[in-house]
Amino acid sequence: MNAGATARRGLLGLVCGNTPEVRGRVLDLLRCASPDALVLSVSVHADGTGRYPFVQRFVMGGEERRRGSLCQGATGDPAVIIRQDLDTIARTASRPHVVLALPDTVDTAPFLAELWRTPLGRTPLSHHYELAPTAVGVDPGRLLNDLRCVHRATRVFGHDPNAAPLTVAEAAARQLEAAQVMVLRGGPGEGDGRREGCRALLGHLNPSALVHLDSDDADLTALTALVRADSGWSTAAPADRLDIVAPVVRRRGVDHGVTSVLWRSRRPLHPERLTESLPRVMPSVVRSRGHLWMATRPRTVISWRSAGRHLELHEAGGWLEDEDPAAWRAASPQRRTLASWYWDDYYGERRNEIVFTGADLDPDRLRAALDSAVLDDGELALGAERWARLPDPLLGDAAPGPES
Template identity: 30%
Template sequence: MGTEVVLVAGLTDHHVADEIWRRSPDSALVRHDLSRLAGGTIRRWVDGVLTELELAHGCVSCTLRLDLLPLLEELNCRVIVHLDPVLEPEAVCFALAETDIRVDAVVTVVDRATWLADATGEDTLAERGMGAADSDERTVAQVVVGQAEFADALVLAGDGDPVLDAVLDRLNPLAPRQDLSALDVPALFAAIPANARRGGFDDGFGSLLYGGPSLEPAHGVSVVHFAKQRPFHPMRLHGAMGVLLDDVVRARGRVWMASQRDEALWLESAGRSLRVGNLGSWRESGHGPAQELVVITTSPEPEKITTALAAALVTDEELALIDELEFADPFTDWREEE
C-alpha cells in the first residue's frame, strides 16, 4: 500500500497526534525528541516503544535523512508523525519529496496564549533552550509562523483571540480550524479542501496570496501587497528593512535588485528575523522581473511599509543610467539579515 503520513507540528504540548492515531486503524505513531540532538543523540518512539539513536552529525537534516525517512519507508502503512516542537513541516516535506511517501495532511497546533507574541518576537530557539543543534540560529518566530503557514489544518489551544484569528485568516486562509478542547478528527480532516497543499511547495514563483486571503484590515491586522515594475536600489532597500521587522508577522516575496538585475531574490521575514536568498534567473522562471512582496502586519500605520518600500526603488535618473552605475550591494552573499 505504500506509506502515507500525517505530520503533526506545533511548539506547544498537545495530544493531537495521539488522537489522530487512535482514529486511524492500522496506523503507526512516530514521535521524535531532538532535545539531545546537539550531543548526537535522538530519541524516537514507534507506538510507544523507545529507541535511542546515535548520529555522527547532530543536525536536523541528518535526523530526517538517516532516521525518519528510512523508518517511514520501512513501516509501509499510514503513519502519524508527531514532530519535535522545533521541526518545521515544510523542511520534512521537502525531504519526503525525494521518496514515494505521500503526505496526507499537515496539522499544526497553535497556542493562542503565546503564538502571536512568539510570531512577532526576536527570541532565538537557543535562547529558549530549544535549539536543535549548536549551529541552530533560527528564531522562535520563524518556527511558529512556518508551522502555521504550511499547515493543511490548524488546532487551536486556549481562549479565542480575534487578533490571532485575523492573522491566521491572512497567513493561511485555506486551513480549517478547530478548538483543541472540542477536537473532532474526522470532521477536521473532512474540512481540508481539495486544493490544500498536502506537503507540496512551489519554486518561489507561485502566487504570494496563496488561498486568496482578505486584503481588508480586521482587528488591527492588515495585508500590504507591494508590486512594482522597477528595481530596488540595494542600499536603500537595506536601510528600509526595519519596516519588514517591526509589528510584522510575515513578509515574503520576490525582489528585483538594480545590482543583480538578472537574478530573482527571495525575501522572507517572521517576527524580528529576515532572510534573503537567490531563486535563480528571471529568464528561466517565466516571470518578467518585478517586485512583489506580501506583508502581514499588526502595525497601526501599514501604509508606512508601502511608503518605505517605494522610496527604496531606483529613481527615474538612476533607471536611465542603470547600465553605467555601480551599486554597493549588501545582499550579494545572500546572508541572513538579523
C-alpha cells in the same frame, strides 16, 4: 504509477505543534479518527559540535513487532533515518497509516521536501505512501510570545543539518506556514479575546489552511481531512513549495485588526533608499515574506523574511533567463508557469513581491514608502553596470560577476 499501485499505497501524515501539550492533543484527535494509525514520534538533539544530531524514535499503535524494531536512537541526517523507518513500515504492513510526530526543532516544510526526495537507487516514498495534510497544534499564548522573540536563536533541522539557527519568531512563523490544518487550543484566559485574535492572525499567515477551534466538546468531524490524502500534493511536490519565487497567498480584509498588504513592483530597488524606508515600513508588521529585485544584484533573487522585529535578506538563487534552458528544466512547474505569466521582454521574470501581515497596518503608507525606494526613470536608464556601483548597506558590495 498504475491504478493498482496507487490503491496499495498507505497514508503518511505529519503533526507538530508549538508546545508538547498541543502536539499531543492533535495526535489524540488523529488517533480517535484513525484508531489503527501507527504514530512515529521523533525527537532531534544537536550535540553542539555542528555534526549530525541524535535522532530518537518512539512508536505508538500498530503491531508490536513493528514497534519493537523502530524504538531506537541513531546519529545522522534526520530525513535519512526517518525515510528508512518509513521504508521498513511499508515493507511489513499493507497500506499503513503512519502519523509522523515532529518536535518544534524540525523545520517542517524543508524536512518534508528532503524526506520525499528520492536518493539514487532507492524506491521513492511516493510509491508506498500518499501524503495527508500536515497538522499543527497551536497554543495561542505561546505563539504570541514566540512571534515577539527575536533576541534568541533556536536550532532547527530541515534539508540542511548544518543550517544557521533561526530566531524563535522565524521558526514559529515557518511552522504555521507549513500547515494545511491548524488546531487552535483553548484554555484559561481565552475570554480576553486572545484566542480570537490569534485565530485572525493564523488566517492571515496561512490563508489556505483550515483553522479548527479545539475544545473538550469540539466536533471532530471537522478533522476528517487529516485521515485522507491531501489532493493539493497532486499539483505541487513538497520541494516545489519551497521555491522562493512562489505564488503569493494573501488574505483580504481586516479581521480583529489584523490585515495583510501586498506590495509589487517591476522596477529594481535602490538598496540605500530601501534601507531608509524600513522605519516607515516595518512598525506593526508581525510577519512578511517575499522576494526582491535588487539593483546591485540584478541576476539574483533576494529572499525577504521578517518575523517580529527581525528582518532577514539573503541571496536565494538566480532569476530564470532565456538563455539558460537548464535552469528552466530544474525549476518547479509552478515557477515556470509564474515566470511565463509575468515575463517581460527586457527584464524577464524579475520583480518585487512581498506580503506584510500585522495589526493596524496602513496599506497606502507602506506601499508609498516602498515605491519611493525603486529606481526612477533616470536611474533605470543607466543600466545594470551602473546599478552595481550603488551603495548597498543591506547586502554589502556585490561580488564581481556577470552582472557587474
